[in-house]
Amino acid sequence: MPTGLGSSPNDAIAASRFSITVDGTEIAQFNELVGITSEIDVIDFMENSEQEMGINKKLPGKRKPPTITLKRGKSSSMELYVWHQAVLEGKIGAARRSGSIVLYDYEGKPVSRYHFHHGWPSRISLGGLKAGANEILMEEVTIVCERLERVE
Numbered sequence: 614m615p616t617g618l619g620s621s622p623n624d625a626i627a628a629s630r631f632s633i634t635v636d637g638t639e640i641a642q643f644n645e646l647v648g649i650t651s652e653i654d655v656i657d658f659m660e661n662s663e664q665e666m667g668i669n670k671k672l673p674g675k676r677k678p679p680t681i682t683l684k685r686g687k688s689s690s691m692e693l694y695v696w697h698q699a700v701l702e703g704k705i706g707a708a709r710r711s712g713s714i715v716l717y718d719y720e721g722k723p724v725s726r727y728h729f730h731h732g733w734p735s736r737i738s739l740g741g742l743k744a745g746a747n748e749i750l751m752e753e754v755t756i757v758c759e760r761l762e763r764v765e
Contacts, residue, residue: 628716635712640692647682679761687750732758
């Protein structure tokens with residue numbers, strides 16, 4: 614399987630575009646992956662033993678929900694907005710979906726894939742745009758999910 618620029622598993626992954634697939638169907642393409650965040654709170658624990666007093670330990674606490682943030686030029690597609698609208702209308706059961714974020718190289722071949730489970734778009738924002746400017750309207754989408762795993 615290609616891994617970006619080189620063929621070694623230790624080579625950096627180079628991706629030129631990203632997509633979201635839900636139920637096996639690609640629903641959106643993006644040109645920027647702002648970030649994928651998986652985080653666990655840290656618990657500070659002070660422990661005493663017979664040999665030492667006041668040993669400060671770090672323990673894993675509660676998991677924070679993983680987030681995926683993507684950015685693209687705004688298109689006429691309504692897929693993401695309809696998905697977000699279901700959440701706004703309180704239809705969270707119907708809005709929770711599982712799918713993948715796929716990273717593609719410059720030749721259009723997948724180089725990495727992350728599966729998300731029970732995800733929903735918590736935030737959609739549009740960037741600023743000025744009349745007469747030579748710019749593209751940018752859309753940013755944040756998806757929260759219950760579980761995230763890198764599968765390739």
